[in-house]
Each structure stands twice: as structure tokens, then as C-alpha cells.
Amino acid sequence: MLIVIGLIFVTALLAPWIFKLFREKTGWILALLPLGSFLYLLSFMPEIAAGGTITQSTTWVSMEFFEVNLAFYLDGLSLMFGLIITGIGTFIVLYGAGYLSGNEYLPRFYLAILLFMGSMLGVVLADNLISIFVFWELTSFTSYLLIGFNHEQEASRKAALQALLVTGIGGLALLGGMVLMGFASGQWEVSALLNEGDIIREHPHYLAILLLVLGGAFTKSAQFPFHFWLPGAMAAPTPVSAYLHSATMVKAGVYLLARLHPVLGFTDTWMILVGGFGVVTLLISAWLSLSFTDLKQILAYSTVMALGTMMMLIGLGTELAMQGLAVYILSHAMYKGALFMVAGGIDHEAGTRDVLKLGGLRKLMPISAVAAALAALSMAGIPPLFGFIAKEIVYEAALEATLLPVLFITLAVVANIAIVAASAIVVIRPFFGKQVETPKKAHETPPSMWIGPIILAVLSVVFGVLPFLVDKSLIVPVAGSVWGEPLDFYLSLWHGFNMPLMLSLLTLAGGLLTYRIWDGLRESAPMKGYQMVFARFPVNVYDGLVNGMLGLAGWQTRILQNGLMSNYLVTIMVTALVAIGYTFLTQSGIIWNPDFSNVHVYDWALSITIVGSLGIMLAFGNSRLTIIVAAGIIGYGLSLIYLMHGAADLAMTQVLVETLTVILVVLVLIHVPKIKEVRSGVSRTRDGVIAISAGLMMTLLILAVTAVPFDAFISEYYAEASYPLAHGRNIVNVILVDFRALDTMGEVVVVAIAGLAVYALIKMTRPGSSKENKS
Amino acid sequence: MQSLILHTTTRMMIGVLVLFSLFLFFRGHDEPGGGFIGGLVGAGAFTLYAIAFGTAATRKILRIHPITLIAIGLASLVISGLIPMFMGDPFLTGKWLFLELGGSEVKLSTPLIFDIGVYLCVVGFIVAVIFSLEEEPLTF
Known part of the structure; x- marks a missing residue:
């Protein structure tokens, strides 16, 4: 697995040169890389399905008190995430080639998206806590580059910085949690840590560990009150939004909590915090999605809702919730990836993403229309699509919650009503109804852009009709990894006339009704106020904090560094x-x-x-x-x-x-x-x-x-050791270049930086003097 | 600076100074000297030349841009550290090679590469600063 990740990183760095060789065909060539990784991971499936796990380890940093291993651990959970990352990654590389075709920064896109793919694979495959953290930070960093892809627009830069700051601060919390966890249990490998759950749960630092880890997971996975950065990150090009902000990166927090559930879960604190934040997030964001008319904003808030649902399931912590989580993650990745790609296709071909300015595109973009329709049906949870199975199990899990089942199921149904309406909006408004004059004359997207959505959408149908294709081979091992012990169950489309089915019908009816009154609802005063409180206000708080920090920095700089040398x-x-x-x-x-x-x-x-x-x-x-x-x-x-x-x-x-x-x-x-x-x-x-x-x-x-009295121990040691150990008689020089070479290296780097700084300050700040610098 | 004495002396001295800096550099492991001191003398030689003949002429005899010198210097530091890593030792471990050449022993080592890096960085730094200050009219 190290080789796969290494290969992706190396290819990423070579991408600009590969682009020079193959130009327009680069996307098709580079897509082979994630495809190959997908097939490689797929080859482990029989072993995982049989209940096995795979570990591979290489020592990276070795110190007295702990080691950082580049260890990789493959079980059901990491296999499914790995397959999602590489599978959807294949389509995204292709899609990006079409979407950004002609963009002068296309090689840069390949570079960053592949770097991200490698980092994300690292997060889900790594076994060592510290290496998980390193890959985790790499995803934040690469996502900064990708969100700020249109770096000439201020909005992009601001959104990129916002995402980086929010997830970066969370990342620091996570590091603290992981270090505490490592020292509390003495285990730095997740695979070993999974057996130490009782030690961690009874440790006096349990609450601190939990809060710190949740800080990392909630910021990354955009849980309330940190949900605002994800819709902001829609400033990124659509391939990036489809990949990072729906299918993969934002699920890193979900992955982490699912991974650590056997270690940290099964306590009331866990259930209240994870389940509570999850259910609040899913409720708030589901209805927020109805207050926008931009396709990407609607999808972004529905993604936050899905992340909230996943958190709620992890929080519930029952066997049924684990099954629901496994199915839900897979179905969400498929339909949301497809919908984002179609939304980008509409934007690309018609010139706008505003649903009010779109209509009747189904004749002009038939393939996209089919893909969008199937994906939206899955998102709305309508049989026989895979999303229906997911929603049924989620309802079942909420009904059987050990704590406050009535509250959980009510909130879940209320939120899902909004999601049904949102599904209807994103497919009916652009594709059906009267044909509308669009800014660009619309036509079908190129094959590189529709191949991904249509395959994902068709798979949503296939897995829905034939759930046995994925249940024993993938879903059961995933649920088992999150639960902590192997589980045995099967998926089926038809569960009989039971409570979840009734609730599904209720959800559907409520959702369609909401869709009918959407135009009025969106413009109504309560909805505007709702949007103000939950979408705008957190951004304002964030802006206030950042500006306050800048103000403080400016103030203390003016006091301390006022320019007077004396x-x-x-x-x-x-x-x-x-x-x-x-x-x-x-x-x-x-x-x-x-x-x-x-x-x-x-x-x-x-x-x-x-x-x-x-x-x-x-x-x-x-x-x-x-x-x-x-x-x-x-x-x-x-x-x-x-x-x-x-x-x-x-x-x-x-x-x-x-x-x-x-x-x-x-x-x-x-x-x-x-x-x-x-x-x-x-x-x-x-x-x-x-x-x-x-x-x-x-x-x-x-x-x-x-x-x-002068203690000559050190100087005598150097005088004696200088020639035998370092073959030099001049102690000063031997110390500089051998005994303490690392110190010297640091000092020389300082000299180099100072030289560059002087050069830059004097030569490059003057207009007209820049030409000479190139000599 | 237009001064016949300075011009003549500089022409005579520049070679001696560069040689002296190399001399200081090579003897540094056993006698007073080394990359830092050698680099300072080398930088002093080019500084003298820049004062006598101007920076354009100095750039010509130096051939390499001072910032490039710094870059090569930093690269040498890193390379000298990486070589032992390929032999399974920690970063910056000293590695030695003793050669018999014409009856005298020649010691080649990674600390030597390291010291070359120090030398180049020091020369590059001072020359870069001198060039910037000489070429750009500072206004206050």
C-alpha cells in the first residue's frame, strides 16, 4: 500500500511534464493511476470479506520512546473508503480534464488533485496515529491549494484560507488527542489500539482525548457550528467540490470517528456529543439547503446534512446504526458525486448554476439528465435505489436508539423531508419544465464529463435492486470494523410493511409538498431569518475572530516595532x-x-x-x-x-x-x-x-x-575525540562541520535566508529594477 | 572607484586573495581556517574587486549569480547529510574516504562537502548583499 500511495505522489509531481507530453489526453492517461489503485484494493476484497485484515509496516522515524511507522492497515472500513477515493478519483481526473479543458492551470490541477488523492488514501489506510495525522494535515493543505485554484479571485483565496484555518485548528486539536491517546495506552498503531478500548475509556484523560479528537473530526467533517466552511469551499472548481467536499475529504472526520468507535465509543458522553452534534447538524443544514438557488450551495448543505446523519449513526452506536452507517456512506458517495458532477456540467454548458435561470435541459443534455434523475431518486430515498435501503436502515437505527428514540426519529424525518425537496429541486428545475434561455447555448457535456455521473447513477440502481452484490463483500465487513467485532447480516430492498416504510412514505409526501411550496417558502421571512442565523452568522463570527486577531497583531506591532532603532x-x-x-x-x-x-x-x-x-x-x-x-x-x-x-x-x-x-x-x-x-x-x-x-x-x-570553577569536561572530550572520531585536529572546525553539523546547518540556512531577504528587499521593491534581477 | 593605485593593487591581489581563501578552506580541518573563514576571505576578495571596478565587472569574473551560489551551497549541505543515510546511518554522519595519491594521503569526506556548502553560502550571502547595496541607489 505504501507503493500505491508513493506512486500517486510521484506521479502528482510529474504531472506537469506528463501534461506536456500528452496535452488534451492527459486526463485519460492519469485516470489509469487511480483506476489501477482501485483494482489493487479490490483484489483484497475476498480476504477482507472472509473476515481477515491486512497490515504492512515500514519503520519511518525511530526514537527511544516511540516509533513512527509507515504502517498500513486494511479492514472493511479502510477498504471501502479506499475504493471510494480511488473509484470516484478515477472519474474526477477524467471529469477535471473536460471541465478545465483549455484552462492554463490544468497541469496544476492534476498536480494538486493527485497529491490530495495520495494524502486521502494515506488517511484511511495508515495504521499509525502520527502518520494518520500527517496525512490528515496534507489533505487540509492540498484542499487549500484546490479551493484556491482560481487564485486570481479574492473570494477563492478567502474561502481557501477559511477552510484551511478551520480544519487546521481542528487538526491541532486532533494531534493533541492522538498523542494523549498514544501515551495513555502505549499503543501508536490503530490496529493494536482497537483492543485497548477499556484502558482508554477508564483513563482519567478520556474526556480530554474525546473532546480533542472530536475537535478534529467535527471541523473536518463540517459539523455545526463549523459547518459554514464547506458551503464556502464551493468557490473551488466543481471537480474539486465533487471530490473533496462531498465524496472524500469531508468524510475524513466520519472515517476517524468510525475507526476509533471501538476505542472511544460505547459511553454516554460519546453518544450525547457525537449523536447530539450530528442530529443538530443534519436538521439545521437540511433546511438551509432549501434557502439557496445555487445548485452547488443546495448540494453543499445537503452534504453537510449527510455528514450529520453519519455522525448521528456513529453516536447512536448500536449494531443497526453501524449497518446504516456502512450503507449510507457508500450510497451517499455515489449519488452525491454524480449530482455534483452533473451540476458542474450544467454550469459548464449552460453558463449558470442558478436553478431559477435553468429549465428544460433534458432534451439538450439527455445523458446528464438520466444520471441526475437516478442520483436524485437515490438521494431522496425512493425504491428501488440504493439510497432507499440506506434511509430505511437509518430510520430503523433511529427508532431503536437507546436514548431518546422519539427525538432522533422525529428530527431525522423532518430533515429528510427537506432533502427530498432538495432532490426534486436539483433535478426537476434544471432538466424538466419549459426550456429556458441560458447564458450559454447548452448542449451535452463531453464524454469525459458524463461517464462518471452515469456510471455512479447506474450503480445506485444496480446495488439497490441487487443488494447482495455489496452486502457480504463490503458492507458487512465495514459495519464489523466500526462495531469492533464481526457482524453478520444481509441487505434487502423489501423489509415488509413496517414503521420505517410508513415513515418513508411520510417523508416522501412531506418532501413533495415542500417542493410545491418551495418558491414561496424560499422567499418567506422566516426562511430568510433562518438563513441569516445559521448560514451567515457563523461566517460573521469567523470573520470577526480573524479580523480581531489581525487587529491585535497590528496593534502590538505598532507598539513594539515603531521603527525607531533606539x-x-x-x-x-x-x-x-x-x-x-x-x-x-x-x-x-x-x-x-x-x-x-x-x-x-x-x-x-x-x-x-x-x-x-x-x-x-x-x-x-x-x-x-x-x-x-x-x-x-x-x-x-x-x-x-x-x-x-x-x-x-x-x-x-x-x-x-x-x-x-x-x-x-x-x-x-x-x-x-x-x-x-x-x-x-x-x-x-x-x-x-x-x-x-x-x-x-x-x-x-x-x-x-x-x-x-571551570568544568573542562566538554572541551576535553572534544580535544580527545576530534582526531580519532572525525580525522581533524582543528577542534573548532571539527565541531562546526561534524560533531554539531546540524547546528551549523541551521545557522547557514539563516544566513541564506537573510541574504535572500536583503536581496529581495533592496532589489525587488523598486519599480524598474526588476528586469536586472533575472540575470 | 577611480583610483590607479586601487586598480593596480586589486588586480594583483584578487588572485592571491582567492588562493588564500582556498588555502584557509582546505587547511581548516587541522589548522585554523575552514569553510566559514575561507568564505569570508573569498567574499572579501570579490568585495574589493567590486569597490575597485564596479559590480558589473565583478559579476563577470564571478560568472555565477550570488543567489545561485547560496542555492548550490545549501544543496551541498543537504547532500552531505543524505549520503550517510544511504549507508544506513543517521543524517549528517561523517563518512570518510582515504586515497593514496602520489605518496601523500588525500582525505575525502562528507564533512568536506558540508564545508564547501558553508563556504559557498557565506560567499553568496556577502556578495549578494554587496551587489544589492552597490547597484541600487538607496533613498531615505
Whole structure:
């Protein structure tokens, strides 16, 4: 499995060059990659169906107290997610080729979508908690690139940042939860953790772990009150919305909670939190979908509703709920993927996604119309489609909830009424009724764009009529992984005349009625207010927080970095004085025993020279050149002191740095006007007091430090080990390039960054000077 | 700068300075010197040349853009760290190769590649800054 993910990443990085070779055909070539991965995963199906699991492991980071393994774990749950990611991924790569055909950034799309695909596969296949987190963050990052694909539009950039911040903060919470979980159980592999559920549940940190993990899952899977980022992310091109924001990434939170259900679940806290947030989300978002006329917004809110349903099922935590979850995830991925792709097709061919401006497209786009109709029937839960089976089991599970079944079933039915209406809107409005003049003259989409939706839609029918095709082979193992122990059941279309069927009929009738009155409902004041409270208000809160943070940053920057160099120096000096002085006085106290016995005449001469040039600086300090030269003398004096004490390397470095500094500073100062005194007498006195105190403190500190006997252990070690271990006699250099090479590397990188920054600041901020830079 | 003395001395000194910087660089593992000090002397040589003949002439004798020097330097650091990883050791472990050439021993090693990286980064950094400051009229 490592090879599959690695191959996807490598192909992603090569995508721009592959595009140069194959141009328009790139989509068909690249689609072979997810298709191959799909078939590869499919080959494990018999083994998984027989109750087996597969683990593959490679050590990645190895440390004393823990290891990070690139371990992969395949069971029912990860297999189904893997199949959805690669299967729909195949169609998305094809679809993107058609949808973005002619877009100059198409290679960039392939790059990012494949990177995302690899990361997402990593999330669902990885076994190690830390590697799950790394892949999880990679999906956030790649989704940022994909949402901001139209980077020239401010709305896209804003939506991308919003999604990144919301899911990124959740990701940090998740990391905290995972680390706590790992240390609580001592297990970092999910496959091993699954047996440690009791330890985690009885651990004093259980609540903290649960809240942190939920923080990650709820933000990623857009649960209330974080649901707002997902409709915002519709700024992305439609292939991205279809893939990330309905079929795969937003289900990462669902996947994670389903995966950890045997570890964290089966408690009242779990049920109340996961089930509660799920049911609130599904209710709020189902009706929000009816307040929009943009196809993608309607679908986005219905996706949030579906995610809420999945969360509710995980929260319910019964056997039946697990079955419902397995069926629901599969059916949702198929119909919602198809609907999003059709919506993008309509946008692409007719030039608008507003259902009020569309109508009668079925004659112009027959294949899309069939795909949309079948998918919408599945979404509405109408027999004999797969979505019907899903909804029946969801109702059954809600009816048999161990806590408040009446509440759960009522809310589920009320929400599903809205979804039936939404299904009707997204297919009847654009495709049926009178033909309407559209911004572009509509015609059928190219094959690359209809092949995905039609296959997914037809599969919704096939799996609905012949559920035995998927039940034992896929659905049962999935439900078993989430439940924690193998389950045995089968799916059927007909359950007899029972309560769920009655509720389905009620839902259908209610939904069709709602559709009839939709035009009035949408424009009514309560609906507008509803939209204001639940769709706009969270965005406003988010904007307020971000702007507040920026305001705070601006305020503290204006205070601390006001551009006056003497202010910076005062801040640094006073901070050092207080922090060091406090520690010094409380920890060691003043030690006054200066010993002048080893001081030679030349030491005196040097010290007097250094202090003397300081005096020159102070006395004639109104010319910059004088100050620089005086500072240079201090530097050269210091290097002589180094030399007298045997530090030749240090002395040479000091001399060279001093020389080059003088040259650099002179180059700058040639252009700077004469010194003007801007400080008042009071602040000059203040600065003087601070300077003298700082100098006094350093003197006392050095006296105190030298009074402590010198421990030569480290320097002796280097002196002894330098030649045998590193084949060098110059200890300074050996330390720099061998013993502590990593430190040096960090310092050199700092030098490189500083060089680039100076270069960029001086050369690239000036209009007209940019041409020269290319040389 | 238009000064006959400076021009003549610089022409004579530039080669000596570059050689001296290489000398300092190569002796660095056993005697005072090394990539950092050698790099500073090398940078000093080009700085002197830039002051005497201007940056356009210096770019010509340097041939490589200073930012590229920094890039090559950073790459050398990373390469010297990666080589031991292919032999199963941690990042930046020193690896040595002792060759007998004409009766004297030549030591080749990954710390040498590392030090080359330090040298190039230091030269690139200082020359990049000098070029920027010399070429762009700063206004306040």
C-alpha cells in the first residue's frame, strides 16, 4: 500500500511534464493511476470479506520512546473508503480534464488533485496515529491549494484560507488527542489500539482525548457550528467540490470517528456529543439547503446534512446504526458525486448554476439528465435505489436508539423531508419544465464529463435492486470494523410493511409538498431569518475572530516595532536587565573578588584602547563614519584578546567579519542623512541609565561566572575525540562541520535566508529594477 | 572607484586573495581556517574587486549569480547529510574516504562537502548583499 500511495505522489509531481507530453489526453492517461489503485484494493476484497485484515509496516522515524511507522492497515472500513477515493478519483481526473479543458492551470490541477488523492488514501489506510495525522494535515493543505485554484479571485483565496484555518485548528486539536491517546495506552498503531478500548475509556484523560479528537473530526467533517466552511469551499472548481467536499475529504472526520468507535465509543458522553452534534447538524443544514438557488450551495448543505446523519449513526452506536452507517456512506458517495458532477456540467454548458435561470435541459443534455434523475431518486430515498435501503436502515437505527428514540426519529424525518425537496429541486428545475434561455447555448457535456455521473447513477440502481452484490463483500465487513467485532447480516430492498416504510412514505409526501411550496417558502421571512442565523452568522463570527486577531497583531506591532532603532534597543536591554538581573540576584548574588594577578601590560593596553574608542564614539558621536570606525577598533581589539588566549579561529573570524561589516555599513550609510537628535533630554538620561546598568550587570555576571570553577569536561572530550572520531585536529572546525553539523546547518540556512531577504528587499521593491534581477 | 593605485593593487591581489581563501578552506580541518573563514576571505576578495571596478565587472569574473551560489551551497549541505543515510546511518554522519595519491594521503569526506556548502553560502550571502547595496541607489 505504501507503493500505491508513493506512486500517486510521484506521479502528482510529474504531472506537469506528463501534461506536456500528452496535452488534451492527459486526463485519460492519469485516470489509469487511480483506476489501477482501485483494482489493487479490490483484489483484497475476498480476504477482507472472509473476515481477515491486512497490515504492512515500514519503520519511518525511530526514537527511544516511540516509533513512527509507515504502517498500513486494511479492514472493511479502510477498504471501502479506499475504493471510494480511488473509484470516484478515477472519474474526477477524467471529469477535471473536460471541465478545465483549455484552462492554463490544468497541469496544476492534476498536480494538486493527485497529491490530495495520495494524502486521502494515506488517511484511511495508515495504521499509525502520527502518520494518520500527517496525512490528515496534507489533505487540509492540498484542499487549500484546490479551493484556491482560481487564485486570481479574492473570494477563492478567502474561502481557501477559511477552510484551511478551520480544519487546521481542528487538526491541532486532533494531534493533541492522538498523542494523549498514544501515551495513555502505549499503543501508536490503530490496529493494536482497537483492543485497548477499556484502558482508554477508564483513563482519567478520556474526556480530554474525546473532546480533542472530536475537535478534529467535527471541523473536518463540517459539523455545526463549523459547518459554514464547506458551503464556502464551493468557490473551488466543481471537480474539486465533487471530490473533496462531498465524496472524500469531508468524510475524513466520519472515517476517524468510525475507526476509533471501538476505542472511544460505547459511553454516554460519546453518544450525547457525537449523536447530539450530528442530529443538530443534519436538521439545521437540511433546511438551509432549501434557502439557496445555487445548485452547488443546495448540494453543499445537503452534504453537510449527510455528514450529520453519519455522525448521528456513529453516536447512536448500536449494531443497526453501524449497518446504516456502512450503507449510507457508500450510497451517499455515489449519488452525491454524480449530482455534483452533473451540476458542474450544467454550469459548464449552460453558463449558470442558478436553478431559477435553468429549465428544460433534458432534451439538450439527455445523458446528464438520466444520471441526475437516478442520483436524485437515490438521494431522496425512493425504491428501488440504493439510497432507499440506506434511509430505511437509518430510520430503523433511529427508532431503536437507546436514548431518546422519539427525538432522533422525529428530527431525522423532518430533515429528510427537506432533502427530498432538495432532490426534486436539483433535478426537476434544471432538466424538466419549459426550456429556458441560458447564458450559454447548452448542449451535452463531453464524454469525459458524463461517464462518471452515469456510471455512479447506474450503480445506485444496480446495488439497490441487487443488494447482495455489496452486502457480504463490503458492507458487512465495514459495519464489523466500526462495531469492533464481526457482524453478520444481509441487505434487502423489501423489509415488509413496517414503521420505517410508513415513515418513508411520510417523508416522501412531506418532501413533495415542500417542493410545491418551495418558491414561496424560499422567499418567506422566516426562511430568510433562518438563513441569516445559521448560514451567515457563523461566517460573521469567523470573520470577526480573524479580523480581531489581525487587529491585535497590528496593534502590538505598532507598539513594539515603531521603527525607531533606539526604542528596540531599549526594549531588548530592559528585558535582558530584568530577566537576567532577577535570576542572577536570586540565584547567586553578587560576588566581588576581582583578581588582577594574571593581567599583563598588553591586556591593560588593549582594554584602554577599547574603552578609549568607546569614549571617542560618545564624544564625537555625531558623525556616523566616526562611530563605525570606533566600533571597528573595538572589534579588532576583541579579536586580539581572542588571539592572546589561543582562539585563533575566533580571532580570524572576528577580524574578517569586522572588516566586511565596516564595508557593508559604509555602503548603506553613504546614502543616509546626517544624524538628527530626536530624543529629549529626559529620554537621553533614561537611555544612559539603562546602558550603564546593563554594562554593570554584565560585569558582575562575568565576575560571578568566573568565580565558579571551570568544568573542562566538554572541551576535553572534544580535544580527545576530534582526531580519532572525525580525522581533524582543528577542534573548532571539527565541531562546526561534524560533531554539531546540524547546528551549523541551521545557522547557514539563516544566513541564506537573510541574504535572500536583503536581496529581495533592496532589489525587488523598486519599480524598474526588476528586469536586472533575472540575470 | 577611480583610483590607479586601487586598480593596480586589486588586480594583483584578487588572485592571491582567492588562493588564500582556498588555502584557509582546505587547511581548516587541522589548522585554523575552514569553510566559514575561507568564505569570508573569498567574499572579501570579490568585495574589493567590486569597490575597485564596479559590480558589473565583478559579476563577470564571478560568472555565477550570488543567489545561485547560496542555492548550490545549501544543496551541498543537504547532500552531505543524505549520503550517510544511504549507508544506513543517521543524517549528517561523517563518512570518510582515504586515497593514496602520489605518496601523500588525500582525505575525502562528507564533512568536506558540508564545508564547501558553508563556504559557498557565506560567499553568496556577502556578495549578494554587496551587489544589492552597490547597484541600487538607496533613498531615505
